[in-house]
Amino acid sequence: MAATASFPARKPARLDAGTILWLLVLFCAVTLYPPGDVIETIRHLRVPDTDDAMRLVEARDLAAGQGWYDNVQYRFLPPGGVPSHWSRLLDAPLAGLLLALTPLLGSGLAEGIVAAFWPPLLFVVYAAVLWTGVRTTFGKRAAVLALLAATQTFGVTVQFAAGRIDHHNLQMIAILGMAIGLIRGGGRAGAGAGALAALSLAIGLEGLPSVALGALFAVGDWVLRGRPALPAFLGFGIGLGLAAPLLFGAQTAPHLWGATACDALSPPWLWLAAGGGAAALACAGLDRRVGSVGGRLAVVAATGAVLVGGFALLFPVCLGGPFPGMTPLVRDRWLLTVNEMSSVPKFLAGRRWEVLVYYPVLALAALATTWAAFRGPAAHRRAYGVAALLLWPGLVIGWFQFRGIYVASGLIPLVAGPALARGLALAADRAAAPRLRLGLVALGVGLVSTAWMIPVVLAGLIRDGGDTSATAASFACQADDAVTPLAALPPGTVLAPIIMGPSILMRTPHAVVAAPYHRAIPGLTAAIEGLGGSEADLRRHVAAHGVRYVIVCRTRPSQGLDGPAFATRLARGDVQADWLEPLPVGGDVLKVWRVR
Incomplete structure (x- = not known):
């Protein structure tokens, strides 16, 4: 009688925690783009905002043969038209896609597909930058959780929605990349951060406060640490000082190179960008002679005074903001009625409760990173310091003008990922103090925008609150x-x-x-x-x-x-x-x- 072989019963395969996290990220990323929204964008060019429609008009005109340096919208206030202050650097890829797809699909379908799929492509770029930066500094698990947080951050997802072909998403990528370069430090990363800062300015000036504070971080780091911080400072200054004029020349007609424009990259802002590069070179040359914090601070104060004083003397018209010449009638009857120019108190007074899913998470991120920059783990204080410095402009400006949160929102996942990873680790650590575990879990959840929907919905605020008829x-x-x-x-x-x-x-x-x-x-x-x-x-x-x-x-x-x-x-x-x-x-x- 033959012996019967016996085999141990196989245990069912189990998914490890990392695989589950990746599957969750993939699910959240896919559900960012409901099929109905994509189809409506393709079939009916449904775009979220007037700026998206105007961007498509610009790209269409460029694809149809309008000159690269001719950015006048001739069907806007004819016969002279209106010169656009938007960047050709963003018109170009859109126009290129239209030229490639139109012969195959026809103009209508080509425009719909470009409008629908350009934002998801940019979201992939944003996710890649975020993943690389967080993984390098905080580890792989924090990077995966940062991606998950990005899919749940309304300030991010709204800028990458189907049809969102305006410039804020690309600007968000540039500022995030700048932040990661500053966190890494070193000459090469600093130069990349400076070049990305210049790209942000070339696309639009909304990122100017972030660029200014990024430069301030590089300068302050050199003042406090001296020679070890010099490569990043010098790299940032050279990257910004060289890239800004090159990008300006690439998208601006030569006869306009001397024209002052307070609302776009032009001589006033080139003075600061190129002057900042020259100042970095001067500081590098004096580095060996100024061996103390006080000496370096004096050098920075002198060069800063020259830059700011020269700006005020040469371009006084821009001291009043980007809208010189705007009449009180237009300011009061149009500009101050635009949603993105509204303040948080105005939203709340009008029972526009949707602001609660944008602003509180930004405030929590700014406060948490500020604390961590001084009291957090020593290895991560530089990262938290950069993030805090770039989050605060969005918090302050966003209180008065909602558009101030646009660029800063892109940094929230950079903070949320590590916070979630730390919170999950402590939640499983029975030896950790209950108060600490509860606090970090609450912080991680609070840094996820969708969590703020829960109290709002439960209170019936969005459903029964402010009037959305307008x-x-x-x-x-x-x-x-x-x-x-x-x-x-x-x-x-x-x-x-x-x-x-x-x-x-x-x-x-x-x-x-x-x-x-x-x-x-x-x-x-x-x-x-x-x-x-x-x-x-x-x-x-x-x-x-x-x-x-x-x-x-x-x-x-x-x-x-x-x-x-x-x-x-x-x-x-x-x-x-x-x-x-x-x-x-x-x-x-x-x-x-x-x-x-």
């Missing part, structure tokens, strides 16, 4: 089904609500008088006074700008400057105007007239 009305005015039918009309200049300008440019062949951009003060004034004033005001601006069509959004009527606006009463049928011919387009959302 936001819904704004989207309705710009939507594909409302605006695209206007393309059937013979091309002409349109006077429409400011918020509609980019959508009209993107979806129709018409020109517009007004769009939400501060360089077009006459157009903004025409929309505010013309659509918000009397019949005489409307006729005056229609004649001044050669307007062929007047449009009123029924779901968002203009607020009158002094009582009910004539255009609003006209849309309601309360008054008549023989010089305006009603047109049967616009459906239930828009009211359209042809000027006779």
Whole structure:
């Protein structure tokens, strides 16, 4: 009788904790892009913001043959048009994708695919930068948790949503890369950080406070530590001082190289960037002669005084901010009504509770990293110090202007990942003090934006709180089904609500008088006074700008400057105007007239 072999029963394979974490990250990343949102972006060019629509218009014009240095939007305030202050460095890849895909798919489908998939591609870049930086400093587990936190940080995910082709996401990547370079230290990392700082400035000046504080960290590190910190300081100064002029020259027409622009990279900011590089070289040359903190501080104070004093003397117009020449009417009736220019108290006063998923987590990150920079593990204090220094501008500026949190939000996962890793490790350590374990777990959870949804939803604030009808009305005015039918009309200049300008440019062949951009003060004034004033005001601006069509959004009527606006009463049928011919387009959302 043959012997029967016996084998031990196999245990079912188990997933280790690391694999589970990676699967969770993958799941969260995939669910960032609901199929419905992607399909709507592809089919109907549904973009989150007016800036995304205008960016697509710029990229489309570049792909169609408009000159690289010619950044005038000729269908915006014709016939002269409005020169854009946006960067060609971001228009270029979008235009390149359009040129590659249009012959294969047609222009409409190509634009939809580019708008839908460009943000996820950038999110992959952001995730790669975040992973590399956190893994190098805090370890692999913290890096995986940082990626997980990134998928749950509203300030991050909103900038990488389908259709979000504006510049804030690329700027977020540049500032995160700058921070990681400063954390690593050394000449090569410092030069990379400086070059990324220059890239951020070339894309837009929103990152200027972060760049200034990044430079301050490099300078302060040299003042306190001397020669060991010199390579990073010198590298940052040279990287910024060389890259900024090169990027400026690459995207700016030579005849404009001497023109001052307070809202874009131009001579005022080149003075600071290139001057900072020269100052770093001067400090390096004097390093052996100034062996004390006091001596190095004196050198830095002298060079800083030259830079700042020269800026004030040479470019005094920029001391008042990026919007010189803006009239009180435009500031009060347009700029201060824009969501991204609103303060946190204004959001709360209007019961716009969604601000609670953005601002508190930023505040907690800034406070926690500030504490850790002084009291945390010695090996990580430099990392926490850089993060804290770059988080505080977002916290302070964001309190007064919501857009201040945009760039800073990209640094939250850099802090949240290590905090979550530390909290999980202590939670499993029975020997650790319960108060410490509970505190670190609470900190880790508090650094995840989605956690802040829980008390808000439980309280019914988002569901039953602030009035969201104005936001819904704004989207309705710009939507594909409302605006695209206007393309059937013979091309002409349109006077429409400011918020509609980019959508009209993107979806129709018409020109517009007004769009939400501060360089077009006459157009903004025409929309505010013309659509918000009397019949005489409307006729005056229609004649001044050669307007062929007047449009009123029924779901968002203009607020009158002094009582009910004539255009609003006209849309309601309360008054008549023989010089305006009603047109049967616009459906239930828009009211359209042809000027006779």
